[in-house]
Amino acid sequence: MNNHHSTRGLVSLRTLSVPRSSVQGMKFSANREDLLEGLLQVQNVVSTRTTLPILGNVLIETTEAGIQLTTTDLEVGMQCFVPATIQDPGATTLPVKRLTSIVRELAEEQVEFETDERCVSTITCSGSVFRIVGLSDEDFPPLPPLGSGQQFKIPQRRLREILKQTSYAISTDENRYVLNGLLFHIQSDKLTVVATDGRRLALAEHEIQWSGEELTKVILPAKAVHELERVLGSEGDVEVFVMAPEIAFDLDGTLLISKLIEGQFPNFQQVVPSDSSVRVTINRMELLQALRRVSLLLNDRNLSVNMTFTRDRMRIETNSPEIGEAKDEIPVRCDADELKVSFNPIYLMDPLRQLDVDDVTLEISDYTSPGVLRTNSMNFLYVLMPMRYRAAEDE
Known part of the structure; x- marks a missing residue:
């Protein structure tokens, strides 16, 4: 992990609801490794089969301390913070796969980035110069704001372990869509995560402090589960916000927001045999x-x-x-x-x-x-x- 991560904190949460800049011109410089790591964090959310060009792009926005990268497929959204030196604030969107490939191949560590009013971005690194045509940031669908939803914290290592122990049992049968994800069964002092495909059921639990008063049951889609498994680390906590019809996970400056699967998950407690001889x-x-x-x-x-x-x-x-x-x-x-x-x-x-x-x-x-x-x-x-x-x- 890059040592810049320790400085990221909750930047993504704090800046999520800031109104987007309408200024197209933008100029900043960033460390190549930091920029590449950020792009690799968010690029997997983008679908290769999208019919809307803007959904193939990453939204790049300047903040006081650096830049914020955001991708979405309208079901799952990912956002992360990258330290950068800002010369001119602004925002734009660029094809994320192509941009990631370019940054990966750059030879030097410092990358200069400049966008003009026509959404054309110039990337300069040592003797390399790229000009990429983007789309206006105003066309990019915003992620839902983090409201006053209930929340809990859990160590990243433990949540990653829970997902590994349960996600393989998620059903791939689209006719049983409520089984196409993980159930988060949240009580005042316990998180129970369940997956089933009708032939087997996997369940893992962890003690938590839940800010809500009532039992809460939400279903996290499989794509969000796999993205979460990928970005969870081995240190620090992840803060989970339940704000139906969405759920958000904030970890070390990376934010994942997903729509929830609507429907009633089967009563898993009835499936577990009460006694075995x-x-x-x-x-x-x-x-x-x-x-x-x-x-x-x-x-x-x-x-x-x-x-x-x-x-x-x-x-x-x-x-x-x-x-x-x-x-x-x-x-x-x-x-x-x-x-x-x-x-x-x-x-x-x-x-x-x-x-x-x-x-x-x-x-x-x-x-x-x-x-x-x-x-x-x-x-x-x-x-x-x-x-x-x-x-x-x-x-």
Whole structure:
């Protein structure tokens, strides 16, 4: 991370509602690395399939301490601050992908930037000179202002961990649009984040101090989730503002604002089994590696593996007449003499890849009931529906 980041603070929040300058002429100079890092932060929001040219551009505005970069696709908006020396204040918009490519290839550290009244910007760096035609900043759709919404803080590292532990279970079925995002279930002292696609459910929790008095439930779209995962760091807090129909995340001078998915998320509490008769403790990496090995013999017609648990062993196997069979055994601690169940190994490997623990616990009642994967910390769980146990193929 660049050491300029520590000076960014909450500049984006403070300047978001400042009226945009109508002056087209603008002149500033900035460090190439700072400018490139800022452009890389915001460029992913821009869609390559947009029909409105202005949505392919980045809005560049001067502030007292530097410049502010903003992009949006009308659903998700990203804004970040870049330190710069301002000679003439102003604003313009330029194609963000092209501008990023130019700045990436510049040879020297100091970049001079000047825009005229016709929205033509001249970029000078050492012996390199580029002139790019832009569009008026007045045509750029403004991000919604941060109002008096309720808010909470959470460490960036922890929120990034929560997103990694849940986002893989977001549904990609557009017919079930309320499942195309993450549920933020916010209570006075706890944030619960949930994703489900109908076949599995991932849940992670964290204690917070919520400024609101009532239970709040909002759904963050998948694109915003992925952008947030990308920009979250390992230090400092992120401040979350819930101002339906939008939500905003402010972190270290970068602001992400997203529209929320409208609709009712399923009652996740009803999905989690209240009691399971068998508990199996397994080393996470041993289970993940065994599943990887057995999965090498899966095909589109057979996407399940059989699991047989005894007191101290677990056997994983698959059998396909077209391909062959695979078996693997690993040590476990199980409180039943024998139990058989079948799961989709891809769905079972997803949470194992994202967890950072030594052991996991799998709770099962029988081969027809959902399995529940937990960690010792009790702030994560994963519910997975079983598949038909292919008993005939065991013989």
